[in-house]
Amino acid sequence: MKLIGVLIVIIGFALKLDTIAVVLVSGLVTGLVAGMSFTEILNTLGKAFVDTRYMTxxxxxxxxxxxxxxxxxxxxxxxxxxxxxxxxxxxxxxxxxxxxxxxxxxxxxxxxxxxxxxxxxxxxxxxxxxxxxxxxxxxxxxxxxxxxxxxxxxxxxxxxxxxxxxxxxxxxxxxxxxxxxxxxxxxxxxxxxxxxxxxxxxxxxxxxxxxxxxxxxxxxx
Incomplete structure (x- = not known):
């Protein structure tokens, strides 16, 4: 079940949905399935963005x-x-x-x-x-x-x-x-x-x- 995020990404891209929305939903669902709280998920996403912001x-x-x-x-x-x-x-x-x-x-x-x-x-x-x-x-x-x-x-x-x-x-x-x-x-x-x-x-x-x-x-x- 922890790999459900991969399935969401595949389906979202196949349906040509908004890329950012698909990735965010995938991360959110993966975090919830892994037992993380909503606050922990946001902290993880925010830290990942700050640590790799030079990539943009x-x-x-x-x-x-x-x-x-x-x-x-x-x-x-x-x-x-x-x-x-x-x-x-x-x-x-x-x-x-x-x-x-x-x-x-x-x-x-x-x-x-x-x-x-x-x-x-x-x-x-x-x-x-x-x-x-x-x-x-x-x-x-x-x-x-x-x-x-x-x-x-x-x-x-x-x-x-x-x-x-x-x-x-x-x-x-x-x-x-x-x-x-x-x-x-x-x-x-x-x-x-x-x-x-x-x-x-x-x-x-x-x-x-x-x-x-x-x-x-x-x-x-």
């Missing part, structure tokens, strides 16, 4: 980016990159991946899809394509969007474990130790370096192919 900071990202875009952030990024010489879409994305991997290896959180890819990297990549090949159709725009998003994923996923104290390294170390294997965080971080290099080289080739495809399509027009 990411919500501020969306309105800030929205305001920046409203006042021309995307247009300025596109205009800036269109003036640069010898900058192609693929080269720009490769440069971002290089910076992203270095930052991830040093545990510097500069990236993110809402913070960088949507308002800056994608518009700049499309601006570089427009400057070289003219107006883009929907298919090319989607390809560039996907490539820009991929650079963020490659950089974050494959380079973050180079930092010895990252959550991924600690998770791997803890799991291996529980399985009876001696594992040092430094060794795990060193083993992650070839993966990050391989990811960069593969992305470099992908971005080169992307440039060639855009160039061939432009020549056919």
């Amino acid at each position: 900071l990411f919500v501020l990202t969306l309105p800030v980016i929205g305001i920046c875009e409203r006042y021309g952030l995307r247009e300025k990024a596109t205009d800036l990159i269109s003036r640069a010489k010898n900058i192609t879409t693929g080269r720009l994305l490769t440069l971002y991946l290089f910076i992203r991997e270095i930052a991830a290896a040093l545990s510097i959180r500069i990236g993110g899809h809402p913070q960088f890819i949507r308002p800056l990297i994608n518009p700049m990549a499309q601006g570089a394509a427009i400057a070289k090949h003219g107006e883009l159709d929907d298919e090319d725009e989607d390809k560039i969007k996907g490539a820009a998003a991929a650079m963020e994923n490659y950089g974050n996923f494959f380079a973050q474990n180079i930092f010895m104290a990252s959550a991924g390294v600690l998770l791997i170390q803890g799991t291996l130790q529980k399985l009876g294997y001696a594992a040092e965080a430094s060794a795990i971080a060193k083993a992650s370096i070839p993966a990050a290099i391989a990811a960069f080289l593969i992305a470099l080739i992908q971005n080169y192919i992307l440039d060639k495809k855009l160039e061939r399509k432009s020549n056919k027009k």
Whole structure:
């Protein structure tokens, strides 16, 4: 019976009810079934919110980016990159991946899809394509969007474990130790370096192919 809260969440989400209401009702019912008083339940919920309130900071990202875009952030990024010489879409994305991997290896959180890819990297990549090949159709725009998003994923996923104290390294170390294997965080971080290099080289080739495809399509027009 103490797991009835899980059932409430499943039913509530399946019926597409209000998410916050479903979670609160689930917590309330679970607490009552566990023998907690209403006051104890409120204290537990309040303490959990206060202890993890920093988790809600990411919500501020969306309105800030929205305001920046409203006042021309995307247009300025596109205009800036269109003036640069010898900058192609693929080269720009490769440069971002290089910076992203270095930052991830040093545990510097500069990236993110809402913070960088949507308002800056994608518009700049499309601006570089427009400057070289003219107006883009929907298919090319989607390809560039996907490539820009991929650079963020490659950089974050494959380079973050180079930092010895990252959550991924600690998770791997803890799991291996529980399985009876001696594992040092430094060794795990060193083993992650070839993966990050391989990811960069593969992305470099992908971005080169992307440039060639855009160039061939432009020549056919």
